[in-house]
Amino acid sequence: MENKETYWSENLRLIFICLAIWFAVSFGLGLLLVEPLNEIRLGGYKLGFWFAQQGSIYSFLALIFWYGVKMNKLDKKYQAEG
Amino acid sequence: MEELKLYTYIAVFGTFALYFGIAWWARAGSTSDFYVAGGGISPMQNGMAIGADWMSAASFISMAGMIAFMGYGGSVFLMGWTGGYVLLAMLLAPYMRKHGKFTVPEFIFDRYYSKTARIVAVVCLIIASLTYIIGQMKGVGVAFSRFLEVDYGLGLGIGMAVVWVYAVLGGMKGITYTQIAQYVVMIFAYTIPAVFISLQLTGNPIPQLGLGSTLADGSGVYLLDKLDMVVTDLGFKEYTTSSLGGTLNMFAYTMSLMIGTAGLPHVIMRFFTVPSVKAARSSAGYALIFIGLLYTVAPAVGAMARLNLMNTIEPTAGENLVYDERPQWFKDWEQTGLLKFEDKNGDGKIQYSADKVTNEMVTVDNDIMVLANPAIANLPNWVIALVAAGGLAAALSTAAGLLLAISSSISHDLMKGVLTPDLSEKNELLAGRIVMTIAILVSGYLGLHPPGFAAGTVALAFGLAASSIFPALMMGIFSKKMSGTAAVSGMIAGIGVTMLYVFQHKGIMFIPGTSFLGDMGPNWFFGISPNAFGAVGALVNFAVAFVLLKVTGPAPDHIQDMVENMRIPGDVSAAHVH
Numbered sequence: 001m002e003n004k005e006t007y008w009s010e011n012l013r014l015i016f017i018c019l020a021i022w023f024a025v026s027f028g029l030g031l032l033l034v035e036p037l038n039e040i041r042l043g044g045y046k047l048g049f050w051f052a053q054q055g056s057i058y059s060f061l062a063l064i065f066w067y068g069v070k071m072n073k074l075d076k077k078y079q080a081e082g
Numbered sequence: 083m084e085e086l087k088l089y090t091y092i093a094v095f096g097t098f099a100l101y102f103g104i105a106w107w108a109r110a111g112s113t114s115d116f117y118v119a120g121g122g123i124s125p126m127q128n129g130m131a132i133g134a135d136w137m138s139a140a141s142f143i144s145m146a147g148m149i150a151f152m153g154y155g156g157s158v159f160l161m162g163w164t165g166g167y168v169l170l171a172m173l174l175a176p177y178m179r180k181h182g183k184f185t186v187p188e189f190i191f192d193r194y195y196s197k198t199a200r201i202v203a204v205v206c207l208i209i210a211s212l213t214y215i216i217g218q219m220k221g222v223g224v225a226f227s228r229f230l231e232v233d234y235g236l237g238l239g240i241g242m243a244v245v246w247v248y249a250v251l252g253g254m255k256g257i258t259y260t261q262i263a264q265y266v267v268m269i270f271a272y273t274i275p276a277v278f279i280s281l282q283l284t285g286n287p288i289p290q291l292g293l294g295s296t297l298a299d300g301s302g303v304y305l306l307d308k309l310d311m312v313v314t315d316l317g318f319k320e321y322t323t324s325s326l327g328g329t330l331n332m333f334a335y336t337m338s339l340m341i342g343t344a345g346l347p348h349v350i351m352r353f354f355t356v357p358s359v360k361a362a363r364s365s366a367g368y369a370l371i372f373i374g375l376l377y378t379v380a381p382a383v384g385a386m387a388r389l390n391l392m393n394t395i396e397p398t399a400g401e402n403l404v405y406d407e408r409p410q411w412f413k414d415w416e417q418t419g420l421l422k423f424e425d426k427n428g429d430g431k432i433q434y435s436a437d438k439v440t441n442e443m444v445t446v447d448n449d450i451m452v453l454a455n456p457a458i459a460n461l462p463n464w465v466i467a468l469v470a471a472g473g474l475a476a477a478l479s480t481a482a483g484l485l486l487a488i489s490s491s492i493s494h495d496l497m498k499g500v501l502t503p504d505l506s507e508k509n510e511l512l513a514g515r516i517v518m519t520i521a522i523l524v525s526g527y528l529g530l531h532p533p534g535f536a537a538g539t540v541a542l543a544f545g546l547a548a549s550s551i552f553p554a555l556m557m558g559i560f561s562k563k564m565s566g567t568a569a570v571s572g573m574i575a576g577i578g579v580t581m582l583y584v585f586q587h588k589g590i591m592f593i594p595g596t597s598f599l600g601d602m603g604p605n606w607f608f609g610i611s612p613n614a615f616g617a618v619g620a621l622v623n624f625a626v627a628f629v630l631l632k633v634t635g636p637a638p639d640h641i642q643d644m645v646e647n648m649r650i651p652g653d654v655s656a657a658h659v660h
Contacts (some may be wrong), residue, residue: 008649015172022168025487031332034154036304038323043294044304049322052157053381054290057164057374064171067271071176071363081360081651 007078018063023057025051072077084569089467090229097267097471100580101478104263105248105256113507114363116514117184117490118252123258123355129368132352134261134268135477135483136163136343137376138214138368141223142476146455147448153319155326156384164370164377169344169552171190171366175353177648178558179362184354185487186347186551187495188205193558194566195641197500202573204491207347210543211484212525218484219529221477228453229470235386235530241478242526249482250515250523254355257482264475269375269474273457275465278380279386282459287545289382293556309385311561312392315399317436321385324413331610338616346486359651384532387451390458395434395443402431411457420447427600481525489518490602545584545612557627568627576623582620607659 003023029037034048075081110116123131141163149156183189187207191200219238226237250254273289280292284305296304309321318324326332353362394412395403405423412493415421422445423432434443453473455466493514496507503511550573557564557572610618636642 004646004650008456011649018172018469022165026165026336027333030157030161031329031336037596043291044306045294046306046322049154049157049306050294050520052154054378057370057378060164060168061367061370061374063168064363064370067172068360068363069365074460075360075651081358 003078005073007080011071011076014067014074018067022060022063026056031054086463086466087230088200089464090470093464093467093471094230094474097263100263101244101248101260103570104259104621107251107652108252108256108656110121110251110253110255110511112495113184113514114254116511117486117494118351119253119255119258119355121572122357125356125361125364126368127258127262128352128356128361128365129370130265130372131261131355132349132365132369133278133372133376134479135352136349136373136480136575137265137268137476138480139196139218139473139477141376141380143221143449143473145454146380146383146387147382147451150325150388150451151448153313153324153385153448155324155332156381156617158326158332158335158339158582160377161379162336162372163343165336166343167366167373169340170353171363172561174344174350174552174653175362175366176359176557177449177553178350179353179356180359180651181644181648182191182354185490185494186350186555187491188499190554190558191499192644193641194554194569194651195638196566196570199554199570199573200495200499202570203554204495204549206546206573206577207491208488210261210346210546211488212528213519213543215481215484215521215525216528216578218477218481219525222419222474222481223455224449224530225453225473225477228414229467237524237531238529241474241481242522245478245482246519249365249485250518253511253514254351254486257486258352258355260482261479265372267475268472269372270384270481271341271468272376272452273379275459275461275469276383276386278392278461278465279455279459280382281328282647289379289386293382298555302565306385309389309392312389316434316518319436321552323386323535324394326612331614334610334617335614338544338614338620341620342548342616345550346543347547347551348350348483349482350555351487351490352483352580358416361467366546381582383452383455387455387458391446391451394433394458395432404431406430408432409458411454414457415454418448421445435526454613465532466495485518485525487520488521492517542581542584544617545580545616546577549572549580549623553623553627557624559645559648561631563631564627564640565631565634565637567634568630572623572625572627575626576619579617580615583595603628 027047030052034052037048037051038046040047045054103466112120114120145156145159148159162284178186178189181189181192183192187200187203190203191197219241222241223234223238225239226232227234230317232239232240248260252260258372268432277287280289281287283298284292284295284552285298286292286295296302301308306322311507314320326335353365356362356365397403405425412421416423422492424442424444426434426440426442432442433440435441497513498510553574553576554569557569
């Protein structure tokens with residue numbers, strides 16, 4: 001395949017976006033901002049608590065699948081898959 | 083009681099028979115079968131097997147109990163043990179699968195062109211895996227002795243025999259298919275009681291929603307608000323806000339568990355069993371679906387178990403349970419020593435509070451929360467039997483994965499790779515089986531005579547994986563210039579700092595009295611507990627490696643070419659020998 005460099009840099013950009021969200025939902029919303037978020041309620045859940053014990057896990061799942069879909073498209077675009 | 087015992091025998095031995103059947107059907111014929119299941123496992127199957135491999139006796143039995151008593155602080159386990167899969171899916175698994183080798187130390191050897199690197203990786207892997215297995219073996223012994231009332235040692239022996247049959251016969255192939263069955267047993271055993279309890283308490287059958295619902299007693303109070311109220315009334319910290327040693331400690335703890343998860347060799351190995359890079363990426367996603375199913379139920383189990391326990395002891399404020407009228411499950415668990423009552427004020431009633439002087443529930447072990455939960459909630463006997471089979475499935479499946487990681491690192495990396503390179507495939511397979519048998523015997527012995535440090539070892543396993551293996555793998559893929567010497571020095575520095583920190587607070591090799599700084603908050607570096615220190619070790623690893631890279635100069639060209647090749651999915655054949 002050609003354009004190995006651009007394929008790799010597009011991949012790196014995707015990873016960077018995903019890991020930024022990964023950090024934000026767990027360390028950000030679940031830990032660092034937990035106190036102000038706990039003022040908001042989601043049913044019986046305090047929102048910060050919900051992110052720490054539920055929301056972060058759902059977000060991780062969405063991230064992995066989204067990354068997989070994007071990478072499959074990238075592989076096709078660059079004919080990276082053999 | 084007799085009915086319960088009968089059901090338990092049926093559940094436990096029925097599932098064992100199933101595992102044997104699968105093992106016979108999926109025997110290993112080649113080293114490729116033995117190490118990577120022939121490289122032909124589908125992503126969904128692999129996801130399930132990763133789930134069973136990953137979720138140990140600690141996840142199944144202990145985690146909800148820890149959350150029950152830590153409340154919000156327990157979130158470090160939930161985020162830490164799931165967030166690592168994001169790192170695996172994006173930073174490690176696809177590229178390591180592309181490279182196409184059998185073991186993690188082999189990858190490190192290829193990338194850092196150094197036998198020292200390979201041996202360091204093997205040592206880390208063996209220490210991390212063996213310490214982990216002790217916990218599984220203990221879990222097997224406890225489950226047998228509590229549920230079937232057989233001797234702890236005998237229970238352990240039965241567990242060892244079962245693992246031996248399917249792990250030694252089937253290698254990775256047999257282990258993969260049994261793990262799929264074990265996942266199914268485990269997830270039913272975990273969620274069915276949770277659904278019942280959620281229904282009882284809130285009227286909502288989905289535990290994840292029940293935890294955020296109002297109570298079914300007509301009061302209209304949210305379950306979590308009620309729990310906050312009940313625990314604070316007795317002087318405990320508020321459930322939904324109680325921190326675990328402050329924000330910085332929780333941050334470091336979560337990070338250590340995340341990168342430790344991504345660096346555990348027995349998990350990484352599972353990604354070598356799928357047919358393509360694409361499949362490696364989606365395996366991580368499926369794995370997290372199956373793991374997330376248990377991990378999102380766990381906080382509900384924890385909170386509801388805590389509430390049920392409180393309500394049993396003090397049904398209405400000020401009206402405490404009379405000790406002589408305590409329920410059967412209370413008596414059962416008292417016999418195990420995991421639950422202990424001491425009538426300090428001599429009134430014959432049970433007072434449970436945060437005040438150590440007046441508290442009469444002197445021992446409430448974390449582990450009983452999941453195991454006793456169905457009995458506390460008065461669920462039918464078959465549910466209790468199912469929990470016993472589920473706990474065993476969790477312990478056995480993880481033990482098998484770890485045993486394979488150990489045996490492959492010895493037979494493939496140490497023997498074939500370093501000591502006796504001309505070992506034939508047939509003999510390597512035989513060596514793998516012999517090593518695995520020895521590993522089972524050693525871990526059984528350690529389970530029977532747990533060394534004093536067993537309790538502190540999870541910290542060590544995650545600390546090692548986080549501070550040595552994860553950074554080495556990540557730099558190997560993302561920094562193509564990273565040289566062998568720099569990376570090995572980084573690994574050793576990372577492990578060194580982490581071990582030193584764990585030992586200085588917990589004793590050298592965990593021997594009591596040899597710690598030179600007490601294991602308490604004020605002595606901790608910025609308040610970071612030893613369990614949370616792996617993240618700091620990883621930072622040291624990265625820093626040392628990048629500084630030394632300037633000194634040693636970049637990796638040779640053919641290594642850089644190899645890294646470039648790793649980054650492109652290309653045409654992937656099954657994992658191969660050379």
